[in-house]
Amino acid sequence: MTLREAIVERHSVRKFTDKVIDEATAAELQNTIDECNRKSGLNIQLVLNEPEAFGSGMAKYGNFENCKNYIAIVGKKGDDEKCGYYGEKIVLHAQQLGLNTCWVALTFNKAKATYVANDGEKLMIVIALGYGQTQGKTRPSKPMDELCKVTNGEMPDWFKSAMVAVMLAPTAVNQQKFLFTLNGNEVEAKTLFGFYSKIDLGIAKYHFEVGAGDAYFKWKED
Numbered sequence: 653m654t655l656r657e658a659i660v661e662r663h664s665v666r667k668f669t670d671k672v673i674d675e676a677t678a679a680e681l682q683n684t685i686d687e688c689n690r691k692s693g694l695n696i697q698l699v700l701n702e703p704e705a706f707g708s709g710m711a712k713y714g715n716f717e718n719c720k721n722y723i724a725i726v727g728k729k730g731d732d733e734k735c736g737y738y739g740e741k742i743v744l745h746a747q748q749l750g751l752n753t754c755w756v757a758l759t760f761n762k763a764k765a766t767y768v769a770n771d772g773e774k775l776m777i778v779i780a781l782g783y784g785q786t787q788g789k790t791r792p793s794k795p796m797d798e799l800c801k802v803t804n805g806e807m808p809d810w811f812k813s814a815m816v817a818v819m820l821a822p823t824a825v826n827q828q829k830f831l832f833t834l835n836g837n838e839v840e841a842k843t844l845f846g847f848y849s850k851i852d853l854g855i856a857k858y859h860f861e862v863g864a865g866d867a868y869f870k871w872k873e874d
């Protein structure tokens with residue numbers, strides 16, 4: 653499964669089967685996590701066979717069932733966009749390995765979650781992980797023209813394909829509070845007001861890069 657296929661196939665899944673993640677699959681995922689930690693300075697952890705975080709309270713309210721694995725994204729204040737970008741890299745690799753996921757900011761039991769946070773670090777968000785009872789389902793997206801603009805001329809094909817990938821990116825409560833602007837070969841990606849919208853932006857930027865393929869562009873720095 654290519655990354656582009658993984659983007660199309662991925663949907664949030666909240667109900668899981670009893671199938672255990674075997675050692676080889678866990679090791680592959682751990683490799684990706686290690687690489688993401690090296691590049692980002694985040695402290696992302698794979699937590700397997702731990703039923704407590706999704707066993708009570710908000711998790712039930714949030715419609716979760718049988719979730720025994722998750723990825724704990726631990727980072728520092730201000731790391732939100734990075735958490736989204738690198739977390740989504742792991743989500744799409746999990747999809748390629750046949751696993752299902754759901755980003756979860758609120759509907760889990762944070763007090764019971766297992767993770768290590770060093771000085772100055774905190775649990776930013778988790779990603780529920782396992783074999784889904786279903787593959788989840790397609791959900792509506794805002795139209796492309798509400799999510800992007802091109803300052804000069806026609807929209808190039810590579811930018812359109814990047815935006816198709818952005819439209820498939822998960823966002824908190826499906827809010828899609830961002831705007832991508834193409835100016836020459838520079839792309840500005842900015843958040844609009846919303847909860848967790850910086851994490852959303854990091855996720856969407858990773859999708860954009862995958863969708864853009866080998867087209868040349870550069871991100872506009874803040």
Ligand SMILES: Cc1cc2nc3c(=O)[nH]c(=O)nc-3n(C[C@H](O)[C@H](O)[C@H](O)COP(=O)(O)O)c2cc1C
Nearest residue numbers: 663664755756757758759822823824825826848851
């Ligand atoms: C930053 C972030 C936080 C989220 N928090 C929760 C949550 O607390 N509970 C939950 O059930 N889903 C949560 N989600 C999942 C979104 O509801 C879901 O991604 C969105 O509705 C789009 O659906 P899709 O992932 O199937 O494309 C979150 C997603 C993101 C990106």
